[in-house]
Amino acid sequence: MQNFEQYCGTGDYIASRALQNDVNVAIALGRPLLIKGEPGTGKTLLASSISEGLETDLLVWTIKSTTKAQDGLYIYDTVQRLNDARFGDHDISDIKHYIKHGKLGQAFTSPKRVVLLIDEIDKADIEFPNDLLTELDEMKFYIPETAETVSARHRPVIIITSNAEKELPDAFLRRCVFHYIQFPDAAFMNDIVKVHFPNLEEKIMKEAVEAFFSLRELDNLRKKPSTSELIDWIKVLVASGTRPKDIGRELPFLGALLKNEQDYHQVANGETDTRSIRRPSFLR
Template identity: 60%
Template sequence: MTQLSQFHDAQSQSFESTSSYIATEALKQAVNAARMLQKPLLIKGEPGTGKTLLAEQVSTSLGMKLITWNIKSTTKAQQGLYEYDAVSRLRDSQLGDDKVYDIKNYIKPGKLWEAFTAPERVVLLIDEIDKADIEFPNDLLHELDRMSFYVYETGETIHAVNRPVVIITSNNEKELPDAFLRRCFFHYIDFPDEKTMRQIIDVHFPEIRETLVSEALQIFFKLRQVAGLKKPPSTSELIDWLTLLMADDLPEEVLRNRDPKTAIPPLHGALIKNEQDVRLLERLAFMTRR
C-alpha cells in the first residue's frame, strides 16, 4: 500500500470522539497520523487519563475488534507470538497419544498471532509495556516493523493478513529503548483542562447538576495543585467521586460551605489513595487552623 493510499484510508475512516469518550483534537490527530504512517501509537500520560480506554474507543469508533495484551513484569515478548508446550507433548508421548505426531497441537498462538491472522483488520492494544523487562520492547522490533514472525517448531512464517492498528500504553515506569521509540508515533495525553473535564463529566453524567459540577471541580483542581501530593487525583477518580456524591444526594452546599480550615473533602477516599497524602492534607488543615 502506498503512502497516498494509506493517507486516504486513514482519512476515510478517521477516529472521532464516541458517546462515552471525549478525545481532544491533538489525540484524534495522533491516532489518525499513526494509522496513516502504519506505525504503532505509543501513548503516555498520568494514570487515570484514559490511555487503556482509548484503545477500546478506537475499536468502537472504527468498527474493529479489539485484541488486548496485558503486560506484566513476568511477560516475555515470545508469549505475544506463540508458546510451545513441550511438557504436554512429552507427557502425551509417554501416554502413547497419537496427536504427538503433529507438533501444531502444542503451539499456542499469542495475541500478535491472533491479530495478524484475524480475517478483518483489528485494534491490538499492548497495555503497560513498561511493566516488562527492558529488553521486551526490543524483542518486538522486527515483528511490529515487518508484521511477521517465524515459527521455528513448524517452519512457517506468520504474516499479517490485515495490518492491525497497534496502540501501546506506558506509565513511564521505565525508559523505553530509542530503537523502539523510533518505530512509534508518540502522543502524551495531557491532563484535561476544566473545559474538557466538563465535557467528560457530561458524557458520564448527562443529568448532573451544574452547580454540583462547579463546586466539585473547584475542589478537585485545588487538590491537584497541592504541593507534595504523592498521587494527585485523576480523571477516573473524579468520576468515582461524583458517582458517590450523586448516590448520597449530597447537596452542593456541603461542598461550597464546608469548613475552609479543612483540606480534606467529603468522601475523600475516592480521590486520595494513600495514607501519606491524607496525612499531608491533615497537616495543611492543622497549619491553617493555627
C-alpha cells in the same frame, strides 16, 4: 488517498484534537501508537474507544513483570507434547497442535483488522520492546518449529501504553507514533464529566470540578487525583445525595480522590474548605 480522519472519539470517550490526529496518523502509517501520560488519564480506555470507533474487535495483551516477547507471538507447549507422548493417546506427530498463538499472533491471523492494546509495556523487562522490533515493523514472525511464517493479513492498529517506569529503547521509539496525554484543563474536564454523567446537576459538577482542581494545585501531594478518581468521586456524591454547597466545603468521601494515606490525612486534618486550600498558610 485513503480516508485519513478515521477516528474522532466516541460517545463515551472524548479525545482531544491532538490525540485524534495522532491516532489517525498511526492508523494511516500502520505504526504502533505509544501513549504516555499521568495515571488515570484514560490511556487504556483509548484502545477500546478506538475499537468501538472503527467498529472492530479489541485484543488486550496486559504486560506483567514476567511477560516475555515470545508470549505474544506463540507458545510451543513442549510439556503438553511430552506428556501426550508418554501416554500415547494423542497424535503428537503434528507440532501445529502444540503451537498456541499469543495476542500478537492472534491479531496477525485475525480475518479482519483488529485493535491490539499492549498495556503497560514498561512493566516488562527492559529488553522486552527490543525483542518485538521486527515483529512490529514487518508485522510478521517465523515459527521455526513448524517452519511457518505468520504474517498479518490486516495490519492491526497497535496501541501501546506506558507509565514511564522504565525508559523505552530508542530503536523502539523510532518506530512508534508518540502521544503524551496531557492532563485535561477545567473546560475539557467539564466535557469529560458530562459524557459520564449526562444528567448531572450543573451545580454539583461545578463544585466538584472546582474542588478537584484546587486539590490538584497542592504541590505537596504525593499522588494527585486523576480523571478516573474524579469520576468515581462524582459517582459517590450523586449516590449519596450530597448537597452541592457541601462539596467544596466539606470534601466528603475524600478517600475516593486521595489514595495515599499521608495525602488523605494532610487534607482531612488540615482546613477542609478547599477555598482556603489556595491560601499559602495551608502550604506551610
